[in-house]
Amino acid sequence: MSGGLLGPLEVTLRAAAPIPLDLSFQVAPGEMLALVGRSGSGKTTTLRGIAGLWRPDSGHISVGGRRWLDTGEGVCLPAHRRRVGVVFQSYGLFPHMTAEGNVIAALDHLPRAERGAEALRLLRLVRLDGLAGRRPAALSGGQQQRVALARALARRPDVLLLDEPFSAVDRDTREALHDELIALRRHLPMPVVMVTHDIGEAQVLADRMLVIEAGRAIAQGSTAQVMSDPAALRGLGMREIAAMLPATVAAQEDDGTTRLDTAAGPIWLPGVGAAPGQGVRVRVLARDVILSRARPEGLSAQNILPGRVLSLTPGDGPGVLVRIAVGPDEIIARITRRAAEALALAPGDTVHAILKSMSVARDQVTLSGGAE
Amino acid sequence: MDWTALYLSLKLAGWTVAILLPVSILAGRFLAYRRFPGRGLVEAAVMLPLVLPPTVLGFYLLVAFGRASPLGEIWEGLFGQPLVFSFQGLVLASVLFNLPFAIQPAQRGFEAVPPEVREAAACCGMSPLRALWTVDLPLAWPGVMTAMVLTFAHTLGEFGIVLMVGGSIPGETRTIAIAIYDRVQAFDAQAAGTMSAVLVAISLAAIAATYALSARVGRRLG
Structure with missing residues (x-):
């Protein structure tokens, strides 16, 4: 050019x-x-x-x-x-x-x-x-x-x-x-x-x-x-802290959601306007990630990814930022210091990250460009 | 009807516009965009002819152009004739007393061009001269146009300064405004009336034409 x-x-x-x-x-x-x-x-x-x-x-x-x-x-x-x-x-x-x-x-x-x-x-x-x-x-x-x-x-x-x-x-x-x-x-x-x-x-x-x-x-x-x-x-x-999670559009489900495959497992989002096979990045806000030691059962939230705690960084307030490896990728969870202590989280621990699916809105799905 | 006087007035107005057009663009743009110490004073000086009685300005010009002044002396040395009571002297005086009419509307026109548009011109690789020609001038044109029409119409109507600097020499300095005054002095109301009507018609036409042109430019810019 x-x-x-x-x-x-x-x-x-x-x-x-x-x-x-x-x-x-x-x-x-x-x-x-x-x-x-x-x-x-x-x-x-x-x-x-x-x-x-x-x-x-x-x-x-x-x-x-x-x-x-x-x-x-x-x-x-x-x-x-x-x-x-x-x-x-x-x-x-x-x-x-x-x-x-x-x-x-x-x-x-x-x-x-x-x-x-x-x-x-x-x-x-x-x-x-x-x-x-x-x-x-x-x-x-x-x-x-x-x-x-x-x-x-x-x-x-x-x-x-x-x-x-x-x-x-x-x-x-x-x-x-x-x-x-x-x-x-x-x-x-x-x-x-x-x-x-x-x-x-x-x-x-x-x-x-x-x-x-x-x-x-x-x-x-x-x-x-x-x-x-x-x-x-x-x-x-x-509030704006978030991670970008790479994923591939897998299928448009009959119920109007779209299945996206991440390296750590599938997630479902309300209808993403992209063809199967298309690479996307999902913006996951740290405040919309919940952590659990055991794989949770009977939750309304569908999007649960297994991961490993990489680091815990205390913020200025009562919050702690937890970096979690999900497969080769990373997401960030913002939880309270109190919760981190109750779970006794330490680097290397296995956790399950619950992504509140409604918060991963369609407008935060961006088509991956050639720069990827 | 003194056709010679009308012709002389139009010639004077034409020369004044021709000389003041580049002055209007350059000075208007400079005053609109540059910030420098003494800017307020310069702007005030430009506006001065608007508030001074024409006789005061005429008096100073008469002194400045006179045979005893350096300017008058140099002029007479170069051209072999005095500057006062000549057409050239009249043009010079006319240029000076029209400065506020020529510069102010143009300055406002350039000020109306958004700074981002001018910066975009530079960032498109345009040299300052090219930016003036392709961006600033087309956008400031209604202001420059107004400046030129006001200058033209004002020159046709100027009386005091012309009388002071030029006198009333037929074919040389007797403009239509002076001719009307002469006719009135001679109790020739009919000729004065005809010439006054012609002057009103020309001035009206000139100003109406600018309004029509500005409206067209405005529509074009939408």
Whole structure:
């Protein structure tokens, strides 16, 4: 996809204003990093720094060895000379141009005769080729977001930046767009940085997470690592702690549920709209997992997976996070300290994890993308 | 009906618009997007001709353009004729007293372009000049257009400054507004009436045309 040689994005930023910032991170080609934090934590400012729309007091940004910013040497490329694709929070579409025109506007590097065909190819990629002639005002929020994505990809960017790209659309549209972004991942060989305040969104979409609080990284690592680290999540709420459990769609049952096979056994979810054989990831919220020493009998909950306790981490409050291996995968349970003591749980113990099936809602099933 | 005076007025308004169009775009965009110390003072200075009596501005311009002033001296050295009481002097005065009309609406037009749209232009790889041409200008165009029509119409109607700087030399500085005044002084009510009606018609047509054009642009942007 990229015209240039793809390389990792390396970022170091320090600033006192508009937000105190002291951050350093890397993103590999094809990898998606989510910058997660509350509003005002500095995540959008960081993104603007990478794009060249804001200049930090000191810092260094390079992509595949090409320097975009090096304050020590006085290097600071303006935004239009950085090969970067940006999807803005409210998209920033050019209102006087059609969807096609918006994409063509970012195709200056191509000969004029080839721009129309390339714009249509990109609009087809985001499944919008039928609406190429519409102006942004005549498109829905989700459609506008897709135009913005097609436009961001048009430049064949060395880095793709997404600034809260799903915050301006309604819930249903957001979930549809999540699935599409996951499906698009194989067309995204460059480093991708996404800003979001929604930890669930970060977990579903990103490979790695960096949690920002007051301009500093308080945690950085794979989404699974960050998700099982209560310290990382203190600013974001323990309620959102969850694990992503890979599964395969096995069958659509007659009662309207869907059977999913995980490595540790089958689970049933209310009708998942995917064909048998399709790989999915099920988001299991830690607060919706109950633990039992013995295999429970006579429960209304159907989804019980045998597992082994990996670790117990006390949180700030009365809760304990328990990481459980279910086959080769991991889930997290959040139980009270009192319950953990009553069960005398220790690493290595065998437990049964009861997943409250109604809580594993359909909207938390996401189609696995090519990045898996 | 003094056709020469009408022609001179239109010529003056045309030159003023031609000179002020780039000024309007560049200064309007600069004032809309840049934050710099003294910005308030610059904006106030631009607005000054709006509040000063034309005679005050005319007086200063007369002094500044006069043969005793450095500007007047240089002008006369270059072109062999004085700047005051000439068409060129009138154009220069007209450009200055139209600055608020040319800059302010354009500035508002550029201010109305959402910052994210301008940033998106840069992130699409557009140089500042290309972004001005393909994004900023089309979106700010209603403001620039209003600025130019106001400048044109205001030049046709200006009286005080023209009288102070240009006098009333037929074919050189006697604009239609001055000609009307002359006719009234000469108790030629009929000619004054005809010319006044023509001036009203032209001004009305110019302003109506901008409103129609802005409405069309508004519909286009939906």
